[in-house]
Amino acid sequence: MSTEPRTVAVNVHVIKSLEIDESDCLAVMRHSVKMRTVDLLARLENLDEDYGDWDAERLAKELDDAGVKRTTRQVDIGGKNLAGYRREDLEAAVPAELLSAR
Known part of the structure; x- marks a missing residue:
């Protein structure tokens, strides 16, 4: 995967990010x-093998650089509180008109 910034066209809008497309995270x-x-990392790798060498630290940095602001770093799933992401935090980084077009 290139370290050059990429441009991802979505409908008539353009989102610039470093290496991650928030829509990949929302899709998985x-x-x-x-x-x-x-x-999330396992599902991203299933979506695109280029995510295969990513770890939690890189995912956090890329999402932060893409404008994702986490309201919590821990998620409770099945009574276990572990590091994770909330969908609404990812959606908040995507312009509303793009979300409604999905």
Whole structure:
């Protein structure tokens, strides 16, 4: 995967990011309101093998650089509180008109 900034065209808008497209994360989360980081990384790798060498630290940096502001770093799933992401935090980084067009 290139370290050059890329431009991702979505409908008539353009989102600039470093190496991650927030829509990749939203796609793999589908109907989940929250997901553990390890599960999110595994699903991203299934989506695109270029994510295969990513770890939790890189994912956090890329999402932060893409404008994702986490309201919490821990998610409770099945009574276990582990590092993860909330879907609404990812959606907040995407312009509303793009979300409504999905």
